[in-house]
Amino acid sequence: MDLMDFDQPTLYYDDPVSPEVEALLKEASALYGEDGAEAALLRAYFLAPEQLVVLVALYRYYFYQHRLEDALIVADRAMAVAGRRLNLPGDWRHLQADHVGHAVLRSMGLLRFYLMVLKAAGYINMRLERFDTGHAMLVKLTELDSHDRLGGKALLDVITAAVAARIEEAA
DSSP states (O other): OOTTOOOOSOOGGGSOOOHHHHHHHHHHHHTTTSHHHHHHHHHHHHHOTTOHHHHHHHHHHHHHTTOHHHHHHHHHHHHHHHHHHHTOOSSGGGOOHHHHHHHHHHOHHHHHHHHHHHHHHHHHHHHTTOHHHHHHHHHHHHHHOTTOTTSHHHHHHHHHHHHHHHHHHHO
């Protein structure tokens, strides 16, 4: 299976949203960097908590505001929503190659989204110095993406080298 197969009929951002949610997302975009942006995103989330486009907007807002704890909460929520749609185990630690194979039959695009969120959550955990969790997430990603189409191995290698350098400095 090629995780870079882009011949998908729909992607997460193609899911229809209500006009009210769409207006809130546009408002948040126009207000980015101002106090009202977060409020608009949260209203959109409360109206459409399972809408991936809303979760992505909220994640990006928190990530680019350097609110990594909040971004991680949203990433976990996005994995839960996408995981349910793909019939994946509720805990990423239990994800196996056969789950991925079945998920491909449902939606390659949504599976790729799920795995990219797993990568992002691994990265954020590492930034928050939760090295065990972040490392485990990236290892899981590389197990499932053996051809490294999503760049998990490259990120894992960089982070492993940085952690090793820190340990060496401390010694």
